[in-house]
Amino acid sequence: MTRRNTSQQRAIGDVIKAAGRPLSIPEINELAVEEVPGLGLRTVYRVVNRLLEDGAIVPVAVPGQPDRYEMAEAAERHHHHFHCLNCDRVFDVHGCPGRMDRMVPDGFVLDSHEITLNGWCDQCA
Amino acid sequence: MTRRNTSQQRAIGDVIKAAGRPLSIPEINELAVEEVPGLGLRTVYRVVNRLLEDGAIVPVAVPGQPDRYEMAEAAERHHHHFHCLNCDRVFDVHGCPGRMDRMVPDGFVLDSHEITLNGWCDQCA
DNA sequence: GTACTATTGGCAATCATATGTCATTAGCAG
DNA sequence: CTGCTAATGACATATGATTGCCAATAGTAC
Numbered sequence: 001m002t003r004r005n006t007s008q009q010r011a012i013g014d015v016i017k018a019a020g021r022p023l024s025i026p027e028i029n030e031l032a033v034e035e036v037p038g039l040g041l042r043t044v045y046r047v048v049n050r051l052l053e054d055g056a057i058v059p060v061a062v063p064g065q066p067d068r069y070e071m072a073e074a075a076e077r078h079h080h081h082f083h084c085l086n087c088d089r090v091f092d093v094h095g096c097p098g099r100m101d102r103m104v105p106d107g108f109v110l111d112s113h114e115i116t117l118n119g120w121c122d123q124c125a
Numbered sequence: 126m127t128r129r130n131t132s133q134q135r136a137i138g139d140v141i142k143a144a145g146r147p148l149s150i151p152e153i154n155e156l157a158v159e160e161v162p163g164l165g166l167r168t169v170y171r172v173v174n175r176l177l178e179d180g181a182i183v184p185v186a187v188p189g190q191p192d193r194y195e196m197a198e199a200a201e202r203h204h205h206h207f208h209c210l211n212c213d214r215v216f217d218v219h220g221c222p223g224r225m226d227r228m229v230p231d232g233f234v235l236d237s238h239e240i241t242l243n244g245w246c247d248q249c250a
Numbered sequence: 251g252t253a254c255t256a257t258t259g260g261c262a263a264t265c266a267t268a269t270g271t272c273a274t275t276a277g278c279a280g
Numbered sequence: 281c282t283g284c285t286a287a288t289g290a291c292a293t294a295t296g297a298t299t300g301c302c303a304a305t306a307g308t309a310c
Contacts, residue, residue: 004256004307025297040259045298063186063239066297082233093230097222100242105218107247108207114188114241117225122232129277129286150267165289170268172287191267 011035012047022060022068080115086124136160147185147193205240211249
C-alpha cells in the first residue's frame with residue numbers, strides 16, 4: 001500500500017496551500033479542476049479526508065455552513081474567521097479580544113473558543 | 126384561517142420559554158412530548174417555523190451543528206453561547222469581550238459577530 | 251517496458267435534516 | 281351540541297452532504 005504522488009493530490013494540496021483562507025469542498029474542486037481537468041468531487045472528498053488524517057489540514061466550522069479546510073500550520077497561530085454574507089467566502093483574521101474566561105459560568109470548564117465575524121469582504125462591500 | 130390554540134403549540138412554546146437556553150428540534154420534541162404524548166417531529170418543525178415567522182423565537186447557529194432556537198426576547202440582550210463537548214447542549218453566556226472591529230481587515234465591513242465557547246458544562250465537567 | 255496495484259471518477263447508495271401529502275383529530279364560532 | 285376547517289401526525293418524498301462500489305486509469309518498482 002505504498003502512497004502514490006498523483007497530479008490530483010498535488011493540485012488539491014497546492015490549492016489549499018495557496019488559498020490563504022479556508023476552502024469548502026466545492027471551492028477546492030473548482031480551483032483544482034483548473035489544474036487537473038476532469039477532477040471529480042469524489043476525489044476531492046477522498047484526498048481531503050486523507051490530508052485530515054495526516055494532520056496536514058484542519059476543519060473550520062462555520063455556523064450554518066459545511067466545513068471549510070485550511071493548512072494545519074496556518075491554524076497553529078491563534079486566529080478567527082470572517083464570513084462574507086454576500087460571496088459566502090471565509091477569510092482568516094488575526095488578533096483576538098481575549099478574556100473569554102470572564103464569560104464562562106461557574107462550574108463550566110472552558111476548552112476553546114471560536115469567533116466568526118459576519119459582514120462583507122473588500123470585494124463585496 | 127383563524128389560529129387555534131392547541132396543546133401542542135402551548136407545550137412547544139412553554140418548553141422553549143422554560144429552557145433558558147437554545148434548544149434543537151429533537152430537544153424540543155423530547156421535552157414537549159412529556160406534556161403532549163404522541164407529539165410528532167413533523168409538528169415540532171411546523172410550530173417552530175411558525176414561531177420563527179412570528180418573530181417569537183430566533184435561530185442560534187452553532188458551528189457544525191443544526192440550528193437551535195431561543196426566545197427572541199432572550200436574544201435581545203447581546204450574548205453568546207457555550208457548547209458542551211460532552212452532552213452537546215448549548216447554553217447562553219453573558220458578556221462580550223468587545224473590540225471586534227480591531228480584527229476586521231481593511232476594506233471589510235463588519236455586521237455582526239458570534240462567539241462560541243467550547244468546553245464542558247457544570248454537569249459534565 | 252512490464253506488471254502490480256493504488257488511485258481515480260462516475261454513479262448509486264446512504265445518512266441526517268427538512269418538507270409535502272392527506273386522512274384523522276380537535277379547536278372554536280354559532 | 282353541530283359544523284367547519286385549522287392543526288396534527290404517520291408516511292413518503294425532497295434535499296444536501298458524504299460515502300460505497302467498481303471498472304478504468306496511471307504511479308512505481310523492477
